[in-house]
Amino acid sequence: MAEKFDAIVVGAGPSGNAAAYTLARGGLKVLQIERGEYPGSKNVQGAILYADALERIIPDFREDAPLERHVIEQRMWMLDDSSYIGTHYRSADFDQPPYNRYTIIRAEFDKWFARKVRQAGALLITETTVRDLLLDGERVIGVQTDREGGAIYADVVVLADGVNSLLARKAGFRPELNPADVALAVKEIHFLPTETIEARFNLSGDAGVVIEMFGKITQGMMGTGFLYTNKESLTIGVGCMLSDFKSQKMTPSQLLENMKSHPSIAPLIAGGEMKEYAAHLIPEGGYNAVPKIAGEGWVIVGDSGMFVNAVHREGSNLAMTSGRLAAETLLELAQARLPYTARNLARYRRKLDESFVMKDLKKYRRLPSVFHRNPQFFTAYPELLSQAAQTLLRVDGEDKKSKERAIRRSFVARRSRFGLLGDAFKMWRAFE
């Protein structure tokens, strides 16, 4: 294959598809390379699709994209060992089209997105792993695949190769991931009859519920759990920072088993047939962990660039947006007949800085370190709040004023007055 392309996109996940689609629509000769049997076969996500990011790429995606349920209710649960306390927000406004977000099954969705990319004119080759970037000095001039005679050349390479970002690392563009900057998530998909899901979650039609959870389910580690409703299945998972997993002795699959047996969760998944177990790293290092995302003849998009907003559980929308903005930058340069130098590609970073992607990451830049250093937010507070709720709600002849005093005492005993103030300040700083 001595053929040369205008652009090579490595990977067919949300960021790679967004980039390849935009580039092909812009008239460039695009090759997209995917290592899986089909696009999606190597990809893992919860998964929630945020409509806005995709709408800006494919405005009429709702016509044929494989969507599971549109989300009308979000639950936030804080759990101790026997209880949850939390908020539920359900709105009929979210049940009005155009819907704002959907649950999806990535293997189906990525296949659909990649088909759109091909229809836009890009060439896709699957079952092909890119082993290395081809360099001419500092400049990336193509990729080396594991196919026979596997060198392929292009003016620019878009690295949409996911969180592990092996290609940029091997080329020396960035260091190895820090265990404190990635979360390891494990999840399962459980199949249940549609009627059962609708009855359990008070749903009808294609409406859906998502539950985000934190607290004792992560055993003091910094992390969260989730349960999403699909049409005929539920996905349930839990993720914690890898540095936390490393310093304790519980296996990820055991953590998920424990979570599944929690008395508030077990009845929701009861009777389901588990059909797949998946694991994935999520780049949650935030603003300060974003690597260099453009150089001579290359750009990084998606998870490889650490574009995940861990607080709001957003990632695929940041991935698609980064893919689109990178592609738009390349198209602008092509149109102006400017070379893909690091200097010219710096425009991509500026576009990202001006978008919600970097603005949101910047807003929460302190949050990872705050939660790392303060496990009480995942252990002490869920327990204290749960006990407080129980004290107030249990009717046992004790007067309410004494109950309130007991609750106050429990908080001070566990965290001290100073500790409570400090924790409030830390939370404010983290979310400011």
Next chain:
Amino acid sequence: MSANKVEEKLFQNRYRVDAGRPHISIKNPELCTNQCDQPCTVCCPAGCYTQEGNGRVTLITDGCLECGTCRVICTEHRNVAWEYPRGGFGILFKFG
């Protein structure tokens, strides 16, 4: 949970194993026995790493989910040689 249970989970998955060509290997097995608390044996979500009685670590990549955990946590010795499988091989997610 027993290793058994992870295997039961993995049994639900679809794989095309590249027989005889593991995509991950331990660079120097001696390093794992000395001054390392072997986090790979706990953190790998597929239980691919087993702590042996003689202090060694055994790696069988057939059930690998290709997440990258073992490579990232091996901070002491950087002792994991980690590549993606050949195109088309390895885990093939049905749902993802």
